Amino acid sequence: MEFIFKTKDPQLDKLLRSSFFFELRKLLEEVPTLRRLKEVLGSKTEKNLEKLIDNGVVERKDRRYSLSVPVVSVEETVLEKWENSLLDFFDGKKQTEIFSILEQILASEPSEYFYQFSGEDDCYRKTVANNEMRVISLSLKEWDLTLPCYFDALSREEEERYTEVYDLIGDVSSEYYLDQVQVVVEKILNQRRRIRPTIFVESMKFFGLIEKDPLVLTTPVLKERFPVPFIEEIDLLEIWERRTIVARLLKRLKQENVTIIYFNL
Numbered sequence: 001m002e003f004i005f006k007t008k009d010p011q012l013d014k015l016l017r018s019s020f021f022f023e024l025r026k027l028l029e030e031v032p033t034l035r036r037l038k039e040v041l042g043s044k045t046e047k048n049l050e051k052l053i054d055n056g057v058v059e060r061k062d063r064r065y066s067l068s069v070p071v072v073s074v075e076e077t078v079l080e081k082w083e084n085s086l087l088d089f090f091d092g093k094k095q096t097e098i099f100s101i102l103e104q105i106l107a108s109e110p111s112e113y114f115y116q117f118s119g120e121d122d123c124y125r126k127t128v129a130n131n132e133m134r135v136i137s138l139s140l141k142e143w144d145l146t147l148p149c150y151f152d153a154l155s156r157e158e159e160e161r162y163t164e165v166y167d168l169i170g171d172v173s174s175e176y177y178l179d180q181v182q183v184v185v186e187k188i189l190n191q192r193r194r195i196r197p198t199i200f201v202e203s204m205k206f207f208g209l210i211e212k213d214p215l216v217l218t219t220p221v222l223k224e225r226f227p228v229p230f231i232e233e234i235d236l237l238e239i240w241e242r243r244t245i246v247a248r249l250l251k252r253l254k255q256e257n258v259t260i261i262y263f264n265l
Contacts, residue, residue, distance in 0.1 A: 001071065002122065004240065005114045012055055013156065020048055028058070028067045037065065057114055073118045074244045082234065082245045087252065089230075096220040099258045102246050103136050104228050109239045117240055121247035126152050130178045132264060139257035140247055146259050147207040151177075169203045184210070185261065188217050209259065219259045 003025065007013050015021055020041060027040060038045045049065065052058040059068035090098050106125040126148035127136050137146035143153060143161045150162050151174045159166045169177065180200040187195050188210065195201065195215055204210045209219050228234075234242065250258070 002117045003069070003114075004117050004122070006109070007055070007112050007114075009055070012051060015048060015051060016057070017156070017158075020044070021052075024048075024052075024058075025067060028065060031064045031066050033064055055114075067116075069114045069116055071116045071118055072238070072240050074241050078237070078241060079245060079248060082237075083248055083252070085230075086245070086249060095253075096222065097226045098253070099138075099220055099260050100222060100226045101228050102249060102258070103138055103260055104225060104231060105234055105242050105246055106138070106239075108235050113239060115240060119240075119244055121244050121251070122240075123243045123247035123250060124149075125243075125246075128152075128174050128178065130175045133178050133182050134262045135178070135181075135259060136262070137257055137259045138246060138250065140250060141256070144257045145207065146257055147181075147204075147209065148259075150207070165203055165206050168199050168206070181209070181261075182263075184215075185217065185221060188215055189221065207259070208257075209261075219261055221261045221263065223263050225262070 003016070005013075005016055007016070023041060024037070027037060030036070034046070034049075037049070041048075049058060049060075053060055057067070057069055059066050086101075090101075103125060106123065122140070124139050124142050124144075125136065126139075126146070127134060128148045128151045129135065135147050137144070137148045139146055139149065143149055145162070145165075150165055153159060153161045154171055154174075159171065177200065180198070181204060184195060184201060184204060193214060201210070201215070210216065211218050234245075237245075250256070
């Protein structure tokens with residue numbers, strides 16, 4: 001069962017991604033005592049437990065500990081309803097519009113959540129932006145080879161997930177990198193025949209934003225979002241329901257990940 005979460009607390013984020021928490025989750029199935037947890041997990045157990053209890057991830061009751069995060073799933077009837085409705089809505093529409101609609105389905109989400117997901121299909125929406133441009137990716141894996149995923153990994157000091165790209169561009173700031181991406185994108189849109197090869201151009205090929213020579217864009221570039229007439233209704237669904245719906249649609253569209261570039265959004 002997958003543990004899904006979002007938090008603005010960097011210390012909590014790091015703790016929830018740690019080997020400590022991975023081992024703790026297994027131990028909590030026994031509803032153990034503190035003594036048992038300290039025997040297995042060591043000296044930092046109490047401090048980490050207090051952090052998790054304060055944030056509602058772990059519960060302490062009668063001197064025993066358990067995971068207090070709900071187990072969630074999605075009813076097949078809900079999936080089928082939205083999957084069929086959206087596929088009908090997508091009929092005759094270009095991929096650019098479809099991808100824009102899919103990312104909007106996940107654009108509204110709680111600032112923080114914790115749950116255990118018992119389903120099979122999940123989708124991760126990640127964003128990196130500066131004042132001029134916003135790059136959004138949807139992917140079936142949390143750490144897919146997309147531009148937003150790369151900078152998310154850097155922000156968590158997990159650059160080892162992207163060794164090849166990191167060897168090329170390192171821990172460059174997202175602001176500066178997006179400035180360079182914008183220059184390349186605008187040159188391609190303006191049909192500039194000669195674009196000088198740089199590490200930024202090469203990395204954009206890694207991320208699937210451009211390809212070939214002369215270079216062509218392989219990801220949609222938009223100045224505004226396409227309207228989504230049913231967005232208020234679908235926003236009433238739980239975040240895990242929407243993530244599952246988008247994941248299933250990506251699979252139906254034979255896409256493991258998609259990236260969209262918005263200018264001045």
